[in-house]
Every structure is written in C-alpha cells, then in structure tokens.
Amino acid sequence: MSDQLPASSLINLIDDAFLTHSCDAVRLVASDATWATLLASRRYSVTADRLSRSSWNRSTPFRLCLGDLTIRSVENHEFADFIALLQDQAIARMLVNLDHPIDDNAALRWIQKRKFTGRPGFQLGVFHLDQLVGSIGISSISHALVYFLGHEARGKGYSKTFIGPFVKHSMARWCICRIFAGVFCDNPASRHILSASGFVVTGASIIQSPARSHPAKFWEMMYQPAD
The missing domain is CATH 3.40.630.30 (Gcn5-related N-acetyltransferase (GNAT))
Structure with a gap:
C-alpha cells in the first residue's frame, strides 16, 4: 500500500485487508507525512515496512x-x-x-x-x-x-x-x-x-x-x- 491515498483511506484499506482478506501482514509504503498521520491516529508498530496482524490488532480500537x-x-x-x-x-x-x-x-x-x-x-x-x-x-x-x-x-x-x-x-x-x-x-x-x-x-x-x-x-x- 502506498501514499497515493490520504491517511484515512489507507487506514480503511488496512482494516479491510485484515478483516476481509485474512492477511497475516500488510506491506506499507508511505511518505513521511503520511506515516506521521497514520502513527498519530493508530500508533502502528511497523517492522521493515510490514504491519503484522498482531500489531494491527493492538493499534486498532474495536x-x-x-x-x-x-x-x-x-x-x-x-x-x-x-x-x-x-x-x-x-x-x-x-x-x-x-x-x-x-x-x-x-x-x-x-x-x-x-x-x-x-x-x-x-x-x-x-x-x-x-x-x-x-x-x-x-x-x-x-x-x-x-x-x-x-x-x-x-x-x-x-x-x-x-x-x-x-x-x-x-x-x-x-x-x-x-x-x-x-x-x-x-x-x-x-x-x-x-x-x-x-x-x-x-x-x-x-x-x-x-x-x-x-x-x-x-x-x-x-x-x-x-x-
């Protein structure tokens, strides 16, 4: 996933990837500004541009x-x-x-x-x-x-x-x-x-x-x- 979409749309796509497509991890490619917005809203913990399901679960409110x-x-x-x-x-x-x-x-x-x-x-x-x-x-x-x-x-x-x-x-x-x-x-x-x-x-x-x-x-x- 890239930074061609606003942060709110990226969050929706990330949620959909885990909820609908049963992904174990999502690869994120984003600009510094988009990262700042994502981290501020969800506090994702990302390793080597990969967001794991467990990290997504911890960061995503129900x-x-x-x-x-x-x-x-x-x-x-x-x-x-x-x-x-x-x-x-x-x-x-x-x-x-x-x-x-x-x-x-x-x-x-x-x-x-x-x-x-x-x-x-x-x-x-x-x-x-x-x-x-x-x-x-x-x-x-x-x-x-x-x-x-x-x-x-x-x-x-x-x-x-x-x-x-x-x-x-x-x-x-x-x-x-x-x-x-x-x-x-x-x-x-x-x-x-x-x-x-x-x-x-x-x-x-x-x-x-x-x-x-x-x-x-x-x-x-x-x-x-x-x-």
Whole structure:
C-alpha cells in the first residue's frame, strides 16, 4: 500500500485487508507525512515496512456500528453506568464470572481486568444512541461469548441486531475458528436469541453462578455459521 491515498483511506484499506482478506501482514509504503498521520491516529508498530496482524490488532480500537447501536470500549466517564449494570442481580445471576452483591471498587476492577487490548479477553459496551445499555465480549482462553443488557433495553430486539455481526467480526479479526456461549436453562429468551444468531446447543452441564444460591442447569452452545 502506498501514499497515493490520504491517511484515512489507507487506514480503511488496512482494516479491510485484515478483516476481509485474512492477511497475516500488510506491506506499507508511505511518505513521511503520511506515516506521521497514520502513527498519530493508530500508533502502528511497523517492522521493515510490514504491519503484522498482531500489531494491527493492538493499534486498532474495536468499534462496530449497527444503525442506532454501537459496540465500543467504555470510556472512564461511562464507568458509573457500567458499574450499575454489574450491580444488577438479574444480570449477575445469568453470568458465571460476576459476584453479587458487588461494590463499586470490585465492579471497577472487573471492568478494568476486561479492558480491550487488541486480543480476546475483553468486555465492551453496547450503546444505543451513545447511551450504555449493555455489554458484550469474548473470554481469553475458551473464546466464550459473554453478553447482557440492562432492564430497560430488553425486549427491543437489540441482541438479535448485534450478536451475529459481533461474532462474525470477531472471528474475522482474530481468525477464531469457534466461539462458544452458555445459557442458564431458566433464561430461554437468551437461548432463543443465540439460536437465531447462529448458535446451536452442543450439550448441558450444571454450573454455579456466584449470584445464585444453588447450581443450575446450563446449556452449552457453539456458533455454527450457515454455509
């Protein structure tokens, strides 16, 4: 890629090369001025004019726009809204990695531990018209999908809008072969949403959520894209 295009167009081409064409690396040839703009906007780390996929991932923020919904990192001034979601017992009892009750400091540590760094192991915000309404992310080792919505955002079709595109984007970005999900059996609405988004049930187990008094049956699911 050369400097015949403005820096913003080069960035779009670079993103497309990694997301659409599964490139392991992109060779960049640019003028000093274009390099300065690229580095200022993305802070690319380039070796011998080659930008690797791992370097691109570290330098490229996650932002997925789907009409009125946007998936992106939660900024510091939005942490209070995120903490409020984490302190909702209805949300916590559907998760396997969140204590309840949880105080502000513990919730903040939960958020910071899952900050986006360019690789799986993150939890992002789901925004409707710039208002935080939920969260979605992928675990670092098992590549398990974790998502939830606040009470006022449920029943509006948001999950069906963002889960499928998020999963496809993530699989392309990190070259992930499989993404899993799990749903407690007393949450059939979530199972239905995941099924509509391309997940299939692969088994069941008994899981203890920290926010539940007793272990409960848990559907195990895996994303299976249509051919």
